[in-house]
Amino acid sequence: MSLRTPLAQVRGLGAAGEGVHHWWAQRVTAVALVPLAAWFLVSLLTLPALDYATVSAWLHGIWSATLMVLFVACAAWHSRLGVQVVIEDYVHDCGLKATALVLSVFVHVVVALAGVFAVLRVAFGSG
Amino acid sequence: MRERPLSPHMSVYRMTRYSLLTSIGNRATGLLLSIGLLMLVCWLAALAGGARVYAKVLAAFAAPAYKLVYAALLAAFAYHLIAGIRHLIWDTGHGLERAQSQRSAHLVIAAAAVLAAACIWWALAPHGAAP
Numbered sequence: 272m273s274l275r276t277p278l279a280q281v282r283g284l285g286a287a288g289e290g291v292h293h294w295w296a297q298r299v300t301a302v303a304l305v306p307l308a309a310w311f312l313v314s315l316l317t318l319p320a321l322d323y324a325t326v327s328a329w330l331h332g333i334w335s336a337t338l339m340v341l342f343v344a345c346a347a348w349h350s351r352l353g354v355q356v357v358i359e360d361y362v363h364d365c366g367l368k369a370t371a372l373v374l375s376v377f378v379h380v381v382v383a384l385a386g387v388f389a390v391l392r393v394a395f396g397s398g
Numbered sequence: 399m400r401e402r403p404l405s406p407h408m409s410v411y412r413m414t415r416y417s418l419l420t421s422i423g424n425r426a427t428g429l430l431l432s433i434g435l436l437m438l439v440c441w442l443a444a445l446a447g448g449a450r451v452y453a454k455v456l457a458a459f460a461a462p463a464y465k466l467v468y469a470a471l472l473a474a475f476a477y478h479l480i481a482g483i484r485h486l487i488w489d490t491g492h493g494l495e496r497a498q499s500q501r502s503a504h505l506v507i508a509a510a511a512v513l514a515a516a517c518i519w520w521a522l523a524p525h526g527a528a529p
Contacts, residue, residue: 308475
């Protein structure tokens, strides 16, 4: 006999009320990151030089700017989910755990926004 | 209060079982790549800051000591990619038998080593364009 209500069983969201959302988001971002990370690495290594003119000209392209925004966003999201699990598993003190979790979210949001803003600024810039 | 029974914990697993090591390795390399993401965003922010700021940051990132960091990041990327694909295959319900996961653990370590060596050679050998 289950102690869960029939409605809760049908919804399948579990005790935390989020269901498989975390698990699924981690998988989807992982799948997206395979081509995105490969693209980033190959693009970076095939640039003739890494000076300002070359790199900013490269990021001016519509494709490179779009893929770079996607790469930073997916990587930050995937990292946020992964770091969360590591904190949950290895930080045992309750207060410290909550603090670390919130801090991790803040840092990841800042990293994602700063990265996306930087790419857009270069892409829309005149240089 | 009476001692309560506990479920099996870390100490019952043999560390020589590569499956356990490969799983922990995936977490460790993931954390390393999070630091890599931080560096990537610093680089992008420098680029957005203009030519003068970028030149300064690039010069700092080109310091010889950073070669070790890039090598570690590339190795972490190679490992996390290969081990991550193994996790995705596990998610479909395949390869979960003990003998299979032992075999795939060896495969992951070998494939990641080859990919890491290739990436490091391409990026950091003198012919490369990387900093």
